[in-house]
Amino acid sequence: NAGVTQTPKFQVLKTGQSMTLQCAQDMNHEYMSWYRQDPGMGLRLIHYSVGAGITDQGEVPNGYNVSRSTTEDFPLRLLSAAPSQTSVYFCASSSYQGYTEAFFGQGTRLTVV
Amino acid sequence: EDQVTQSPEALRLQEGESSSLNCSYTVSGLRGLFWYRQDPGKGPEFLFTLYSAGEEKEKERLKATLTKKESFLHITAPKPEDSATYLCAAPSFQGAQKLVFGQGTRLTINP
Numbered sequence: 001n002a003g004v005t006q007t008p009k010f011q012v013l014k015t016g017q018s019m020t021l022q023c024a025q026d027m028n029h030e031y032m033s034w035y036r037q038d039p040g041m042g043l044r045l046i047h048y049s050v051g052a053g054i055t056d057q058g059e060v061p062n063g064y065n066v067s068r069s070t071t072e073d074f075p076l077r078l079l080s081a082a083p084s085q086t087s088v089y090f091c092a093s094s095s096y097q098g099y100t101e102a103f104f105g106q107g108t109r110l111t112v113v
Numbered sequence: 114e115d116q117v118t119q120s121p122e123a124l125r126l127q128e129g130e131s132s133s134l135n136c137s138y139t140v141s142g143l144r145g146l147f148w149y150r151q152d153p154g155k156g157p158e159f160l161f162t163l164y165s166a167g168e169e170k171e172k173e174r175l176k177a178t179l180t181k182k183e184s185f186l187h188i189t190a191p192k193p194e195d196s197a198t199y200l201c202a203a204p205s206f207q208g209a210q211k212l213v214f215g216q217g218t219r220l221t222i223n224p
Binding site: 103 | 147149154155156157158159162200202210211212214215216217
């Protein structure tokens with residue numbers, strides 16, 4: 001019973017590099033989202049998707065891209081990493097946003113140097 | 114703007130010393146209030162959902178309650194393994210569909 005799986009768990013990037021954070025869920029949830037968690041800032045929404053083929057921006061979308069080709073997968077792409085993107089990233093899924101609880105992955109700790 | 118505020122920021126208790134964590138919210142048309150537990154290096158883990166004022170939910174030493182303006186997480190006779198950061202969140206439909214999180218309360222239970 002995997003739930004929400006994120007990879008990698010840790011990553012160090014150099015400024016300007018790009019990478020993709022992977023997220024997969026096996027609960028057949030329609031809604032998936034990406035949050036970043038920073039000290040003193042709490043969890044902030046980056047991008048979200050209400051179903052395959054549909055994505056939208058959250059509070060802090062700049063510098064990130066997402067796509068949702070399947071119900072299960074929701075990768076987050078960093079286009080050109082910047083030190084300000086150093087953070088812990090969480091992927092979450094829920095059966096219906098706003099009415100049901102979200103299930104979170106274990107997180108990816110990203111450091112941009 | 115929808116907001117969720119938690120207090121205190123940190124709380125240190127002795128084992129067996131009961132207390133409460135507060136979550137106040139200003140959310141248009143509340144559609145639920147969620148409590149999560151987060152251990153260091155882990156993702157938030159769902160605890161409770163409360164939907165209407167007066168509702169209560171219990172799980173082991175934890176009990177969550179909801180009023181029209183705030184929610185409380187009561188911890189009765191806590192143990193060291195209850196040490197964690199506790200987050201509350203409410204769904205917001207202002208702009209992006211999202212969960213609005215509080216900053217969390219970092220709870221430490223000393224043996």
